[in-house]
Each structure stands twice: as structure tokens, then as C-alpha cells.
Amino acid sequence: MRRPGQQAPRSDAEIAALFRAGDESAAAEAEAKYGAMLRRTAYGILRDEGASAECVNDLWLRMYRDPPEPPDGTEGRRSIAPYLLTALRRLALNRWRVEHAQKRAADAHSQSLDELAEIIGTQRSAEDEFLQKELSRLINEFLRGLSKKDRLAFICRYYESLGLEETGARLGVTKSAVYKMLERQKKQLKELLERNGFEV
Numbered sequence: 001m002r003r004p005g006q007q008a009p010r011s012d013a014e015i016a017a018l019f020r021a022g023d024e025s026a027a028a029e030a031e032a033k034y035g036a037m038l039r040r041t042a043y044g045i046l047r048d049e050g051a052s053a054e055c056v057n058d059l060w061l062r063m064y065r066d067p068p069e070p071p072d073g074t075e076g077r078r079s080i081a082p083y084l085l086t087a088l089r090r091l092a093l094n095r096w097r098v099e100h101a102q103k104r105a106a107d108a109h110s111q112s113l114d115e116l117a118e119i120i121g122t123q124r125s126a127e128d129e130f131l132q133k134e135l136s137r138l139i140n141e142f143l144r145g146l147s148k149k150d151r152l153a154f155i156c157r158y159y160e161s162l163g164l165e166e167t168g169a170r171l172g173v174t175k176s177a178v179y180k181m182l183e184r185q186k187k188q189l190k191e192l193l194e195r196n197g198f199e200v
Contacts, residue, residue, distance in 0.1 A: 009033060012070075012080045019067035027060035034081060038088050044160030045092040046099075055091045062087060082140060085159060115186065116158055138196055142189050149173075153181045 010018070010029045018026035035056060042052035068083040143151050149171055156167040157178075168178045 016068045016070040016080055019063045020070075022064055026063070030060065030063070030080075030084070031056070034084055037081070038084060041085060041088055041160055042092045044162055045089065045096050051095060052092070055088060055095060058091050059084065059088050062091070082136070086136065089159065115182070134196070135193075138192060139189070142192055146185070150181055150185060153178055154185055157182055 009032070012033075015026060015029045015033070018029060038056045038059065039049075039052045042055040043049060046052050046055070063084075066087075068080040143154060146154065153167055153171055156162045156170050157164075162170065164175045164178045164182075168175045171178065173181075
């Protein structure tokens with residue numbers, strides 16, 4: 001509940017506009033709304049609280065150079081969270097790759113990347129920008145069509161990079177059940193992408 005005289009939280013459209021205007025308060029507003037979620041996501045990749053916090057700070061700086069589009073209220077664009085999560089994951093993955101260039105152990109994170117790479121691939125270039133946006137749109141569409149538990153499993157595994165056991169613990173199911181859920185989801189996602197012209 002908001003206290004008397006306390007300013008209402010900014011909407012995502014307002015936060016996006018602040019970033020586009022170069023307003024210094026944009027980062028603080030976005031941090032208050034999404035900081036905790038973003039640090040959890042970065043930690044799922046880096047397993048280091050300090051590095052995760054640095055990635056989120058780097059994200060706010062990047063948002064001034066490449067700000068999110070203001071949400072227009074249409075389906076799938078009511079929040080800037082997907083944009084922030086995608087940019088944050090790129091920062092964290094780049095940092096992870098640098099730190100592990102000499103020791104790519106087959107841990108839960110690299111395994112989850114390999115699993116998704118089988119479906120969506122890893123190549124990206126400037127001319128692929130449109131396809132990248134279309135891919136993001138389709139993945140968001142796919143997630144919206146999942147049940148709450150299936151969606152949480154996908155996010156835990158592929159956004160937070162949790163292992164199968166950790167994901168199962170979060171969902172209250174067995175490791176085997178998580179594996180079956182994810183295999184089914186990968187098949188469904190593959191079919192969706194193929195129907196929309198992606199070669200997978």
C-alpha cells in the first residue's frame with residue numbers, strides 16, 4: 001500500500017521515455033521495479049552476486065545508449081521486462097564466456113545453452129536483426145501459451161540457467177518430471193518456429 005504523499009511507481013512507458021530522454025532518474029526507477037529480478041537472472045548465469053550486480057549496473061548504462069521502445073499496450077508489449085531481460089542475459093553471457101574461456105566445464109548453464117542452441121541456433125549478425133526480433137516475438141508468444149508451471153520451468157532453465165534439480169525444487173516436482181516438461185516444450189517451440197519459416 002502506498003503511503004500518503006508517496007509518489008506512485010512509474011509505468012513502463014514512462015521509464016522507457018526517461019531512458020530515451022537521458023533522464024538520470026530512469027535507472028533508479030527501473031532498478032526499483034526490476035532490479036531484484038534482473039540480479040536473480042544474472043546470478044543464475046554467473047553464480048556470483050558481485051558480478052551479477054555489476055551486470056545490472058552495466059545494463060542501466062546500456063539502456064541510455066539503446067533504450068527500450070515505449071510499450072504500446074498491445075499484446076506482448078505491455079512491459080519492458082522482456083527487453084531488459086534479453087539485454088541483461090547478453091551482458092551476463094558475455095561476461096561468463098570471458099571468465100570461462102579456458103575452462104568450459106559442462107555445468108548446468110552450458111548444458112542449458114546447448115539445449116536451446118539445438119532449436120534456435122547461436123549465429124547472429126547485423127543483418128539478422130529483424131529475424132532476431134521476430135524470434136523474440138515468437139518465443140514470447142510460445143511462453144504466453146504455456147501453463148504457469150510449464151512457463152516457470154522454461155524460465156528457470158533457460159533464463160535463470162538453473163539445473164534440472166534446482167528447477168524441480170522450485171516447481172515442487174522431480175528432476176525427471178522437469179526433463180519431460182522441457183523436452184515437450186522444446187518440441188513445441190521447434191514446431192512453432194518451423195511453421196513461421198525458421199530453419200531449426
